[in-house]
Each structure stands twice: as structure tokens, then as C-alpha cells.
Amino acid sequence: MKAIITFAQPSPFRQELQKRVDKYFIDHHKNKRDAISMYLKAITMIVWMGVSYYFLVFKADSALEVIVLAMSLALALVGIGFNIQHDANHNGHSSRPWMNRIGGSTLDYFLGASSFFWKQKHNTRHHAFTNISESDDDINLSFIGRLSSDQKQYWFHRYQHWYLWFAYAFLHLRYLYSDFQRLIMGTMEGKRIRRPRGSDLAMFIFGKIVFFSLAFGVPLLLHDVTTVLLVYAGVSLVIGLVFSIVFQLAHMIAETEHPGVIESLPSEWAIHQMQTTANFAPHNKVLTWYLGGLNHQVEHHLFTDISHVHYPKLAPIVAIVSRESGVAYNVHKTFTAALRSHYLFLKHMGRS
Numbered sequence: 168m169k170a171i172i173t174f175a176q177p178s179p180f181r182q183e184l185q186k187r188v189d190k191y192f193i194d195h196h197k198n199k200r201d202a203i204s205m206y207l208k209a210i211t212m213i214v215w216m217g218v219s220y221y222f223l224v225f226k227a228d229s230a231l232e233v234i235v236l237a238m239s240l241a242l243a244l245v246g247i248g249f250n251i252q253h254d255a256n257h258n259g260h261s262s263r264p265w266m267n268r269i270g271g272s273t274l275d276y277f278l279g280a281s282s283f284f285w286k287q288k289h290n291t292r293h294h295a296f297t298n299i300s301e302s303d304d305d306i307n308l309s310f311i312g313r314l315s316s317d318q319k320q321y322w323f324h325r326y327q328h329w330y331l332w333f334a335y336a337f338l339h340l341r342y343l344y345s346d347f348q349r350l351i352m353g354t355m356e357g358k359r360i361r362r363p364r365g366s367d368l369a370m371f372i373f374g375k376i377v378f379f380s381l382a383f384g385v386p387l388l389l390h391d392v393t394t395v396l397l398v399y400a401g402v403s404l405v406i407g408l409v410f411s412i413v414f415q416l417a418h419m420i421a422e423t424e425h426p427g428v429i430e431s432l433p434s435e436w437a438i439h440q441m442q443t444t445a446n447f448a449p450h451n452k453v454l455t456w457y458l459g460g461l462n463h464q465v466e467h468h469l470f471t472d473i474s475h476v477h478y479p480k481l482a483p484i485v486a487i488v489s490r491e492s493g494v495a496y497n498v499h500k501t502f503t504a505a506l507r508s509h510y511l512f513l514k515h516m517g518r519s
Contacts, residue, residue: 174436180492181437187484188470199473200262208456208476209251209260209270216243216277223398224386237398241405247273248410249459250475256286257471275374278339278406279382281346283363283371288355294471298418298425298443304356305414306425308334313516315425320517328513335411336404346371412506416447417464420508421515422497438494440468445497447505449482454502465496 192199223236254260255270271282288304296302300315308314312331313324323330349355350371353362363371386395424442434442444465448454454462460475461467466482467475489496499505 174439175434178435178438178492180488180494181435183492184437184469184485184488187488188481191480191484197477198262199477200259202474202476204476205250205254205260205474208459212243212246212250213273216240216247219243220381224389233398234401237402238405241402242409244278244402245406245409246457246459247277248406249413249457249461252278252282253459253461254475256282257290259472259474272370272374275370276377277381278342279375279378280339280342281349281363281371281374283367284346284349284355284360287360290471294468297440297468298423300425304358306419307356312513314419316516316519324517327517328510331513332408335415336408338407338411339403340400340407346375412509413458413461415509416499416502416505417445417461418443419512420445420497420499420505421512422508437469441465441489441494441496444468445499445505446482447499448502449479449498450500451502455479462502465498 191197219236219240223233223240227233227236251260251270252272252274255267256274258264258267260267260270271286274280274282274285293303293305298306298315300306300317306314307318308331310319310321311334312327313320349360350362354360362368382399383395386398423445426443446465447462449463451462455478460478463475463478463482466473466478466485469485470481473481486496488494499508
């Protein structure tokens with residue numbers, strides 16, 4: 168049986184950081200959740216998705232219109248994933264549990280992934296054991312890619328810095344079957360998981376009905392099977408590529424640490440998050456708005472239950488406390504710099 172991973176005891180760094188962040192919210196009379204701008208963003212993303220879907224399914228009558236509207240729909244769905252479901256499933260969208268549940272369910276209805284299983288994979292495993300091989304499922308790509316020095320190396324990994332960019336696009340397509348596989352088998356990435364029961368199971372089933380109706384049922388009433396499947400595949404590939412790249416630029420880069428299989432860590436949890444996470448393009452306001460603050464990944468990992476609209480203001484606090492405590496604060500000033508770092512990381516892991 169796999170041993171439980173343990174972290175060192177909380178450090179002065181974590182205590183001081185929490186104190187200053189709490190002081191920021193008190194001094195500025197701000198709520199950690201329920202920001203008006205969060206709700207406005209949610210409305211914007213859903214309207215964007217609805218308009219794109221309507222014109223794509225009911226109005227588009229040329230190949231160019233289909234391509235443009237499919238791209239618009241894909242980017243709107245990505246926006247929902249970053250700005251609504253992500254915060255809500257971390258209980259960071261609202262102080263009201265029922266609001267977070269509604270926001271989290273947009274993952275089920277519109278993106279086709281189970282929020283019940285997503286929270287086990289993302290909240291429990293990725294955030295608790297970031298970049299730790301065999302514990303953080305997000306860095307285990309099976310044999311396709313090598314993202315940790317203790318993962319088995321195959322000859323074709325020498326070329327992963329080229330081909331993995333294409334593989335990333337297929338991330339979203341697997342949700343057509345993976346959630347059903349998890350429900351039936353009771354496992355995720357080879358590990359036992361909780362199955363949904365009661366209201367969670369009802370939500371799982373209802374979410375799948377809504378998603379498959381929107382993705383295939385309604386379009387098939389108006390268009391042929393081939394067109395519907397091709398458009399769905401195109402939308403899904405864009406979603407998968409964007410989701411994957413944003414995650415990889417925050418963790419799978421040359422500057423972050425990758426502890427490998429380990430049972431005890433010398434660092435406490437907050438410092439571990441600093442060591443395994445990085446920000447990118449933090450001053451790009453457009454990117455910050457669209458990505459739901461996930462280019463401020465360090466702040467997100469330290470304060471998952473705080474709405475992402477506060478991350479840009481928390482970042483200077485984290486930077487100051489990190490500098491005072493001698494803790495590294497990983498950040499790439501631009502998106503392209505982070506892309507280059509990820510490319511070099513893949514190349515190194517494929518050949519080392």
C-alpha cells in the first residue's frame with residue numbers, strides 16, 4: 168500500500184503570508200469571494216457561449232462562418248472553464264455553497280466533464296501534491312510523455328518537445344468516455360476513487376444528458392452526422408490545447424521543482440507550492456482577465472478559496488514575503504518566455 172506523503176510543519180513564511188493577506192482584505196474592506204466583477208465575468212462568458220452556439224448551430228451556412236463561430240464557441244467554453252467552474256469548484260466564487268455548486272456544474276453542462284470527479288483529481292491530488300510523481304495525476308501522461316525524472320523513459324520521448332503540443336489538444340476529447348469509465352471502474356489513473364451517490368449521482372447523470380443534448384442532440388436535428396462530429400472535434404481540440412498549455416506553463420517548466428516519487432518532503436506545504444508553481448505574464452491584463460487569473464498560478468495554489476480577481480493585488484504581497492523569507496518566487500514576465508521554458512523542460516526530460 169502506498170505510503171501517505173507528509174510535509175514539514177508550517178513555517179514562518181506561511182504564517183506571515185497569511186497574516187498579510189488577511190490584513191489586505193481587512194484594510195481594503197474587501198470580501199475574499201462574491202466580487203461583483205466575478206459575476207459580471209460569469210455572465211459575459213455564458214452570453215458569449217450562448218450567442219456563439221446559437222449562430223453556429225442555427226444560422227451558419229458557409230464553411231468560413233462555421234470555422235469562425237466554432238473557434239468563438241471553443242474560446243467561450245474555455246473562458247467558462249477558467250472563470251466560472253474553476254473558482255466555483257474550489258469554493259472560491261461565492262461564500263454561498265449553493266452558488267459554488269451552480270457555478271461548478273457549468274463544467275458538467277457545457278464542457279462535458281464531471282465536476283464530482285474533477286474535484287477529486289484536481290483539488291485533492293494536484294493541489295495537495297503538486298508535481299509529485301504518482302500522486303499528482305496531472306503530470307502523469309502514461310507512456311505518451313515524460314514529465315518527471317522517475318517516470319519510465321522511451322526512445323520516442325527524445326522528440327516529445329515536438330509532438331506533445333499536438334497530444335495536448337486531445338485532453339478534452341477523452342471526457343466523452345473517461346467519466347463513464349471512472350464511474351463503472353471506481354478508479355482514476357489506476358487509483359481507487361469515490362463514486363458519486365445520491366444527489367452527486369443525479370447531478371452526474373443530468374449533467375451528461377444536458378451536455379450530450381447540446382453537443383450532439385440539437386445539432387443532429389439540423390445537420391448531418393459528419394458535420395456535427397467534425398465541428399465537435401474541432402471545438403474540443405481547441406479547448407484541450409488551451410487548457411493543457413495554461414496548466415503546463417504553470418508547472419512543467421525548467422524553473423519549477425519535480426520531486427518525483429517521495430513519501431516525506433523537507434519543505435512545508437506552502438513552500439512546496441512556491442517551488443513547484445510559476446506565474447507567467449502577470450502584468451498582461453487581457454490575459455489575466457481571460458484566463459481567470461491562472462497566469463497568477465502561485466497565488467491560486469496558495470489561496471484556492473479566494474476569488475481570482477484578487478490575485479493581481481495579492482501577487483506583490485506574496486513577492487515581498489517570499490523575498491523576506493528567502494523563498495523563490497517563480498515568474499516569467501511574458502507568455503512567450505514561459506512557452507520557451509516549457510519547450511526546454513520537455514526537451515530535457517525527454518533526453519536526460
